[in-house]
Amino acid sequence: MKRRNLGFTLFAVWLCSAQLAANDGVFDQYRDLMGDDNPAVFVIDEGEELWFTPQGPESATLEACDLGLGPGVTAGTYVRFPRYFADTDAVMDLESRLVHCMTTIQGRDLETVTAKPYSLRGDFGTEIEALVTWLAAESEGATIAPEQTHAAERAMYTLGEEIFYYRAGPHDFSCATCHEQSDMRIRLQALPDLTSHAGAAEAWGSWPAYRISQGLVRTMGWRLRDCFRQQRWPELQMGSEASIALQTYMAVNAAGGIMTAPGLKR
Amino acid sequence: MKRLTAGITIALSVSVATWTAASDDIEAVLQNSFVAKNQATMDRLERDAVQTACSAPRGLPLDNQSLTTLREERLNAVVMPADRQYLGDxxxxxxxxxxxxxxxxxxxxxxxxxxxxxxxxxxxxxxxxxxxxxxxxxxxxxxxxxxxxxxxxxxxxxxxxxxxxxxxxxxxxxxxxxxxxxxxxxxxxxxxxxxxxxxxxx
Structure with missing residues (x-):
């Protein structure tokens, strides 16, 4: 009992000194303690299973889904998003591409599959979250290299940059308010500078991520939606042009970095 | 609503003409990308003069005279406390x-x-x-x-x-x-x- 108390005290002391240090190194230490134990592994398995499960009126799996490298190819696809697809004549992020495959290949209803893309606190994860987590893991260790060959892809980057700096709402917040400077933080939370290669690579390369405080894997689409909630804006829609544009802006700034997702976050 | 419809029409015609012009229509893009939720209504995406002036990527626009005028307008619009008591609890x-x-x-x-x-x-x-x-x-x-x-x-x-x-x-x-x-x-x-x-x- 005494020993246990000592252990707890040591942990508390570590936690306090960690808090006083007040930088991102704190969480890096925690991440190191966790080692390879990321609860996202269960979500990865679930995502893989969903990919191979026949669903919808067509009773089809997603194996015919073309994520950019040919039907059924999953490895190395995530790091090439967002990208232009000729069959939809649009730049798509992975989430909107998956929705496209669910509706066209599996014959599922668009409204149903997009009704609740991101889980709420206390929920089990959603199908989109699981699929994205698995597909990100299928690119783990790969170099971030979003397509920028089609004019539409380059236009999406420009649009994303413009939205990044767009100030609006009662607090006048833009993405840039918090994410255009290096080594800044909100309270104790370190903020990546998404205008820099290093900051963008760290951020883009670590989502989707398991959020310990929420007990869920979150995708970049969710991360953006929650940023805008804090910006006091209306709700960002999954697969919307603004969402894809901002993801293009981040991914291109991150190009050359390494995909480490699924990450582990506070 | 009329403005929104006009915005969408422009967005469609622009996207047919040239991809690079898509960003000219950022308001229409935002209107199509967000939905109102509780107190966070869609009118929050419309910018006032300060927000528009301060939305330029990578720093301020170079028109110094209009920026000075805008700053002076903001200074003149400040409302001091009616009772001139500045300090509370x-x-x-x-x-x-x-x-x-x-x-x-x-x-x-x-x-x-x-x-x-x-x-x-x-x-x-x-x-x-x-x-x-x-x-x-x-x-x-x-x-x-x-x-x-x-x-x-x-x-x-x-x-x-x-x-x-x-x-x-x-x-x-x-x-x-x-x-x-x-x-x-x-x-x-x-x-x-x-x-x-x-x-x-x-």
Whole structure:
């Protein structure tokens, strides 16, 4: 009992000194303690299973889904998003591409599959979250290299940059308010500078991520939606042009970095 | 609605003509990408003069004359407290400074808004969970309580653009984020010699 108390005290002391240090190194230490134990592994398995499960009126799996490298190819696809697809004549992020495959290949209803893309606190994860987590893991260790060959892809980057700096709402917040400077933080939370290669690579390369405080894997689409909630804006829609544009802006700034997702976050 | 429809029409014709022109229609893109949620209504995406002037990628636009005019307009629009009493209760001010809620779609609109000063500023030296986007305000009260100092601080809280156009800080008075009484309480938190903000560290 005494020993246990000592252990707890040591942990508390570590936690306090960690808090006083007040930088991102704190969480890096925690991440190191966790080692390879990321609860996202269960979500990865679930995502893989969903990919191979026949669903919808067509009773089809997603194996015919073309994520950019040919039907059924999953490895190395995530790091090439967002990208232009000729069959939809649009730049798509992975989430909107998956929705496209669910509706066209599996014959599922668009409204149903997009009704609740991101889980709420206390929920089990959603199908989109699981699929994205698995597909990100299928690119783990790969170099971030979003397509920028089609004019539409380059236009999406420009649009994303413009939205990044767009100030609006009662607090006048833009993405840039918090994410255009290096080594800044909100309270104790370190903020990546998404205008820099290093900051963008760290951020883009670590989502989707398991959020310990929420007990869920979150995708970049969710991360953006929650940023805008804090910006006091209306709700960002999954697969919307603004969402894809901002993801293009981040991914291109991150190009050359390494995909480490699924990450582990506070 | 009419404006929105026009925006969509332009967006469609532009996307057919040339891809690179898509960003000319950023308002239409945003209108199509967001939906109202609770108190976070779609009109929040429409920008006023300050927001438009301060949305230029990578720094300010170069038209200095219109920016100077805009800054002067903001200064002239500052509303000082009607009773000329600037200082409220620092204890209530401490609560405002620490409260990060208010005006988010997830917030209860019947509860008072916070100022969330600690998100960006260091204030009381014993509070370690402070952000660094803004300068440290620890010991702010050392500047004293002259009329000029009171008016300066009030103006800074009311509308930061009156002094520093395109500052990142919200316009707590001008945008109605905080009430006059809350602003007075935050003033006291900053300037009262007995406030924790102005206590020396051990």
């Amino acid at each position: 620092w204890q209530r001010g401490a609560e405002v400074a620490g409260n990060g809620r208010g005006l988010q779609s997830s917030d209860d609109p019947t509860q008072p808004n916070g100022g969330n000063c600690y998100a960006c500023h260091q204030l009381a030296p014993d509070e370690v969970a402070y952000g660094t986007l803004g300068p440290s305000l620890t010991g702010y009260g050392a500047r004293g309580q002259s009329e000029a100092m009171l008016q300066y601080t009030w103006t800074k809280l009311w509308d930061t653009h009156a002094y520093n156009l395109c500052s990142h800080m919200p316009r707590f008075g001008a945008q109605g984020i905080l009430t006059e009484q809350q602003l007075k309480d935050v003033m006291a938190y900053l300037l009262d010699p007995t406030s924790p903000v102005n206590q020396a560290t051990e």
